[in-house]
Each structure stands twice: as C-alpha cells, then as structure tokens.
Amino acid sequence: MAVSLVASFRDRLVSPQTVIIGEVGLGGQIRPVSHLETRLREAxxxxxxxxxxxxxxxxxxxxxxxxxxxxxxxDAIVAALPAAQE
Known part of the structure; x- marks a missing residue:
C-alpha cells in the first residue's frame, strides 16, 4: 500500500510483474510475515x-x-519504482 501511494504521488508505475510482501512498522521498517513461502509460490x-x-x-x-x-x-520504494525519465 505504501509503495502504491508513493508511485501515485510520483506519477510512476510499479511493474505488473512485481509483488510486494511485508508489513510496515511505525518506524518505517519492513517486518516479516507468516507463510512467506506459500505467498511466493502463489505469486x-x-x-x-x-x-x-x-x-x-x-x-x-x-x-x-x-x-x-x-x-x-x-528500500522497498527504491526497488519497486523505476528511475525518473529525464
């Protein structure tokens, strides 16, 4: 959700082939999730x-x-969003 908000604000698109999994903590950290292997296999x-x-x-x-x-x-935002086109 956080990456999609930044993508919208910056007028950029996240690749449709990219899945982002994790929970965002109040300090901006990405926290682990349960059943990661199951989620990745389904992706x-x-x-x-x-x-x-x-x-x-x-x-x-x-x-x-x-x-x-x-x-x-x-880190997730940088990984997910392409560099700006000048």
Whole structure:
C-alpha cells in the first residue's frame, strides 16, 4: 500500500510483474510475515517474476523469482519504482 501511494504521488508505475510482501512498522521498517513461502509460490502461479520481501526472513529454495529483500520502506520504494525519465 505504501509503495502504491508513493508511485501515485510520483506519477510512476510499479511493474505488473512485481509483488510486494511485508508489513510496515511505525518506524518505517519492513517486518516479516507468516507463510512467506506459500505467498511466493502463489505469486509465481499468478505470473509474478519479481518479489520484494522482508529482509532477514528465511527464503525458500527453488523459486523462479527475482527476490529482493528490504529492511525499510525506503528500500522497498527504491526497488519497486523505476528511475525518473529525464
């Protein structure tokens, strides 16, 4: 939700092949979620090729996803949004 708000404000699009999973803490940290492996496998079935997930969470092996671990909301925004076109 937070990344989509920034994307809208900056008039940028998050790639439709990117899924973002995690909970945002009050200090801007990205906290782990339960059943991460199940969520990632379902995302693969739905056609996602890239996942932004909480840093430090155990990542499953054998997934055909580009997985980007992030620790803060700012890291997730930078990973999710393309650079500005000048």
């Amino acid at each position: 693969m079935k739905l056609g996602f090729t890239r996942a932004i997930v909480p840093k430090g969470q155990k990542l499953p092996d054998g997934l055909d996803l580009d997985i980007i671990p992030v620790g803060r909301i700012l």
